[in-house]
Amino acid sequence: MKIAVSIKSVPDPEYYEKITIDPVSKRLVRDGIPAVINEADLHAIEEALRLKEACGGTITIVSMGPPAAIKQLKEALAMGCDEAYLISDRKVGGADTLATSYTLAKTLETIGNFDVVFTGSESADGATAHVPSQLGVWLKAAHATNVVHVSAEDGIVVTKQFENGRGRYRLSTPCVIGVTAKANEVRFTNVRDIMEVKNKKCVVLSAADLKDLDESRLGLPGSPSQNGEVEAIEANKECIMLEGSENEIAEKIAEILKQTAGKETL
Amino acid sequence: MAKEIWVYAEINNGTIAPVTKELLAKSQKLAAEMGGYTVAAVLAGKDNKAAETQLGRLGAEKVYSLEHEGLEHYRADFYGSALAQLVKTYEPEYFLLGATAIGSELAPTTAGLLETGLAAHCIDLRWSGERLNCMVPAFGGKVVSEIYIPNARPVMASVRPGILNVEEAQEKTPEIIRADASFLNDVTSSEEFLGFEENESNGADIETAEIVFSAGRGAASDASWNAIQKLAEKTGGAIAWSRSFIDTGRVEDESCMIGTSGKSVKAKVLVNAGISGAAQYVCGINKCRTIISINKTPNAAIFAHSDYGVVGDADRILPAVLAKLQ
Numbered sequence: 094m095k096i097a098v099s100i101k102s103v104p105d106p107e108y109y110e111k112i113t114i115d116p117v118s119k120r121l122v123r124d125g126i127p128a129v130i131n132e133a134d135l136h137a138i139e140e141a142l143r144l145k146e147a148c149g150g151t152i153t154i155v156s157m158g159p160p161a162a163i164k165q166l167k168e169a170l171a172m173g174c175d176e177a178y179l180i181s182d183r184k185v186g187g188a189d190t191l192a193t194s195y196t197l198a199k200t201l202e203t204i205g206n207f208d209v210v211f212t213g214s215e216s217a218d219g220a221t222a223h224v225p226s227q228l229g230v231w232l233k234a235a236h237a238t239n240v241v242h243v244s245a246e247d248g249i250v251v252t253k254q255f256e257n258g259r260g261r262y263r264l265s266t267p268c269v270i271g272v273t274a275k276a277n278e279v280r281f282t283n284v285r286d287i288m289e290v291k292n293k294k295c296v297v298l299s300a301a302d303l304k305d306l307d308e309s310r311l312g313l314p315g316s317p318s319q320n321g322e323v324e325a326i327e328a329n330k331e332c333i334m335l336e337g338s339e340n341e342i343a344e345k346i347a348e349i350l351k352q353t354a355g356k357e358t359l
Numbered sequence: 360m361a362k363e364i365w366v367y368a369e370i371n372n373g374t375i376a377p378v379t380k381e382l383l384a385k386s387q388k389l390a391a392e393m394g395g396y397t398v399a400a401v402l403a404g405k406d407n408k409a410a411e412t413q414l415g416r417l418g419a420e421k422v423y424s425l426e427h428e429g430l431e432h433y434r435a436d437f438y439g440s441a442l443a444q445l446v447k448t449y450e451p452e453y454f455l456l457g458a459t460a461i462g463s464e465l466a467p468t469t470a471g472l473l474e475t476g477l478a479a480h481c482i483d484l485r486w487s488g489e490r491l492n493c494m495v496p497a498f499g500g501k502v503v504s505e506i507y508i509p510n511a512r513p514v515m516a517s518v519r520p521g522i523l524n525v526e527e528a529q530e531k532t533p534e535i536i537r538a539d540a541s542f543l544n545d546v547t548s549s550e551e552f553l554g555f556e557e558n559e560s561n562g563a564d565i566e567t568a569e570i571v572f573s574a575g576r577g578a579a580s581d582a583s584w585n586a587i588q589k590l591a592e593k594t595g596g597a598i599a600w601s602r603s604f605i606d607t608g609r610v611e612d613e614s615c616m617i618g619t620s621g622k623s624v625k626a627k628v629l630v631n632a633g634i635s636g637a638a639q640y641v642c643g644i645n646k647c648r649t650i651i652s653i654n655k656t657p658n659a660a661i662f663a664h665s666d667y668g669v670v671g672d673a674d675r676i677l678p679a680v681l682a683k684l685q
Contacts, residue, residue, distance in 0.1 A: 190467065215620070221467070231471065239463070255460040275611070321492060328641070330665060332662045343676060350680070
């Protein structure tokens with residue numbers, strides 16, 4: 094089975110509290126925040142490793158991003174994936190999700206015919222959760238988002254989380270599966286796999302390498318949605334600190350609850 | 360192009376999703392500001408009769424109703440193809456969906472098929488006089504970006520449930536347009552619906568409850584958790600939690616999780632127990648009227664989002680509050 098995982102290098106969510114907005118340029122200031130593999134994408138990699146163990150095959154990592162993202166691709170290789178491709182080009186910069194998924198789809202089509210493509214259900218930074226579906230649309234493949242379980246025992250069967258329960262679907266291949274953190278526990282990287290990274294194929298592609306490409310669909314010019322201003326959400330409440338004994342504090346909280354719940358219930 | 364704002368009508372077990380009501384009310388307001396726009400609801404299902412007139416009461420002037428056997432169960436590709444074809448036939452300028460689990464998948468599928476722009480998980484929609492600005496949180500809710508779609512049509516947006524500030528919509532007697540669904544006979548789906556397993560009910564609904572007790576990492580002990588359950592029972596409140604609380608392993612249900620990837624609450628009183636106040640969490644609580652937070656750390660971020668703060672141990676404070684109510 095030919096398996097691919099689409100991953101994204103994102104600023105580490107541990108540091109999002111430190112993000113500010115430059116008052117003059119109105120741009121996000123995120124200097125010094127390290128890049129990591131998007132968390133849901135780690136679970137996508139884990140799911141790919143499990144599928145490979147069950148069915149055999151190879152795992153190819155694809156990603157779109159700046160050249161520095163090669164570091165995250167190597168981390169993915171160290172987790173046990175077989176080869177990695179980074180599409181990195183000025184032409185693909187500033188892309189919205191439609192242009193991003195188009196670029197990733199063309200990258201996947203250029204590399205080979207994949208049976209199953211895993212990706213994180215959503216990214217920590219943009220969090221649109223658009224890419225799994227739109228990748229599926231561009232690839233004319235089955236697709237599922239918010240997937241919490243994958244089974245390959247009787248075709249590819251995914252379980253999707255909804256508000257009121259879980260639905261199961263059998264997907265025909267090729268398919269794109271957007272995996273959430275609930276799908277699995279990510280394994281620890283072993284030393285042998287880390288040693289193997291240098292022997293694995295890790296390629297940077299440019300737009301010129303992609304087959305059957307419509308360049309007008311790339312990057313900012315190919316993006317139907319545009320960014321306007323960005324504002325920080327700041328906390329602005331005057332918090333009254335309740336002090337005194339635990340008994341006094343409890344009395345005050347109970348009072349607020351009583352006023353709201355009304356006398357019928359309390 | 361038709362001067363219409365479409366709202367996808369999401370129906371669960373025969374009930375119209377609350378976010379559909381919110382979107383219809385919001386669309387009425389936007390239509391008035393924009394001038395000359397009609398608000399339409401879009402229904403896709405096997406049997407739409409019951410919902411059609413209800414949508415008028417919720418503010419739809421038109422209802423596009425698409426009925427087909429293949430729409431009995433939600434399937435992303437089939438529903439996406441259905442909506443994309445409706446849009447191609449009737450050409451609305453705006454198309455809004457709730458950012459529910461279904462909407463969050465159906466919106467990008469439909470937008471992808473139409474090759475148009477989509478703003479995700481919006482917390483507000485603002486008419487600037489010239490364009491619709493979709494307010495989209497990013498970086499875990501730390502910032503909000505204005506997303507707009509200058510040229511492609513329809514402009515599409517998915518909007519978080521429970522977050523719009525809207526009044527009741529004005530009732531309408533809708534014109535029902537029964538769309539020709541025969542094109543769906545030729546649409547093949549690459550997914551097969553196998554079954555649905557409902558969540559076990561866990562008391563009051565966190566999105567509508569007047570009192571919500573929310574547990575974080577600092578309230579994972581038996582002492583806090585038992586007190587929270589009894590407090591909820593006593594006050595008729597709902598129990599919610601943060602992502603970190605799920606990580607403790609005490610619960611695994613994300614349907615009661617507050618935050619950017621969870622739900623928004625609009626309680627009259629929200630009690631945060633042992634919650635630190637990460638950006639991802641606080642963007643789900645800003646519609647609450649009174650927020651009380653208990654945390655051991657004096658400089659916890661949650662206090663800046665709270666009306667009342669207690670620096671203390673939830674394991675001790677919560678049972679004491681319970682004792683006062685008994």
